[in-house]
Amino acid sequence: MPVNSIYYHAHKGKIKVPLTEDEILLPELPKLQQGDLPSFFSTYEEDASVLNMLLDQFSNIHEADWVLCNAFYEMEKEVIDWTMKLWPKLRTIGPNIPSMFLDKRLQDDQEYGVSQFKSEECLEWLDNKPKGSVLYVSFGSLVPLAEEQIREVAYGLRDSGRYFLWVVRASEESKLPKDFEKNSDKGLVVTWCSQLQVLAHEAIGGFITHCGWNSTLEAISLGVPVIAVPQWSDQPTNAKYLVDVWKVGIRPVVDDDDKKIIMRKEALEFCIRELMEGDKGKEIRSNAMKLRNLAVEAVSEGGSSNKNIIEFVNSLFHVQKTENVIESVTTLIDNN
Incomplete structure (x- = not known):
């Protein structure tokens, strides 16, 4: 809103x-x-x-x-x-995400139903990592990143020493540095994964995100703290709320020269340390879980979103019944 x-x-x-x-x-x-x-x-x-x-x-x-x-x-x-x-x-x-990731009332509601791909490689890799140790990285499916920015992210992730799972679209893979290893014990680069399944995995400890609204809601719903790296559209406002209002994330300082905005590797490394090791990270993680609990309550029976959906659906039935009555009265008048 x-x-x-x-x-x-x-x-x-x-x-x-x-x-x-x-x-x-x-x-x-x-x-x-x-x-x-x-x-x-x-x-x-x-x-x-x-x-x-x-x-x-x-x-x-x-x-x-x-x-x-x-x-x-x-x-x-x-x-x-x-x-x-x-x-x-x-x-x-909302949040409008599959029930099994929130209130778990609908057993068959486990995915959005639009994916043609599977995430076995990602999930198997995550299964072998300690709880809360992996950074999930995704900048969405629309905005291309400059090669310079991808290089800074790559080296920032590598030099942080942390585990990371990074989604890099196939169209962007050529921008990765030649000396950057895409598949190692510390890091895995893939062209696609099921974001919900990944965020829900216990190995995930943070989400480096572009702050698109879907990603924002998914992070909130699953209690995953974020490093906010907005790119365009509504993302700067979403980042403002994630960091300063909801306090479930941290935002790197960026270089802003000649209309070129770049997050440097040092800024990313600093945020990774703050989120994964520092006291601020503990506070952010606590806030993220509190917000997740509110999201679950909202869609559960008697919650605010659940009540609103029921109200909306009941209004449609009321309209339909009213139309049926009008149709019946009109038919009766026409027949007489």
């Missing part, structure tokens, strides 16, 4: 684009810097089309019968309460 709130206020003219203010203050949101906003604000002068499209969706949202959000109330209750004053039929119905 924070990202939707930002877009809504921009649609209403409360955020001026191109951006002119360093700090953005909005109702029930933390103080935001320009870099915490979705990336389309900072690229507006280069290409305004995407941001304009996203803002336009709020031109008639007040006409919607329902607004359903893949989140849960307890994680964003302040902004959700504020937004429900605008859209009374807003309801949170």
Whole structure:
């Protein structure tokens, strides 16, 4: 909801684009810097089309019968309460991930059902690693990373001395350094894995993520602390919440010169040590488990998301019954 709130206020003219203010203050949101906003604000002068499209969706949202959000109330209750004053039929119905990774009420609900691949190699490799010892690394399926950035990540992972499982898309493999070992006792590089199964594995101790919303929800739902490395779109805002609001992650310092933003290996290594060894990491891990418990409660029987889904489904049956009554009365009138 924070990202939707930002877009809504921009649609209403409360955020001026191109951006002119360093700090953005909005109702029930933390103080935001320009870099915490979705990336389309900072690229507006280069290409305004995407941001304009996203803002336009709020031109008639007040006409919607329902607004359903893949989140849960307890994680964003302040902004959700504020937004429900605008859209009374807003309801949170998440996290929308298979039941067996949350409340376990639906035994057959174990995957999204869209994958054609298996993760045996990843899971077998993880089975041989100590509990909480492995860093899972994935930057999503859309944004390509610069070769320089991939090199910094590769050397940062290698030199950290930690176990790591890194998903590098086939189209990106050629960017890996020639002297970087892709399959060793310490690290495994694959082109795909079942992220949910990996995050749920007891060997996983942290998630280096681009902070896409699906990955954000999956990390929260499985209680996995994160190292936040946002790239574009809503990811900077998601990272802001993961690190500063929910306090379930840490964010590396990046070099920002000539519009080229690069996370250096030293910054990544520092965050890995903080997360996996330091006192801050213990606090982050504790917060991650607390948030996971709230996610499980939300989708369990009687939880906030569970109630909202029931309310929505019941409304559909009510509409259907009403339509059936109207149809029956109309038929009766026509026959007389």
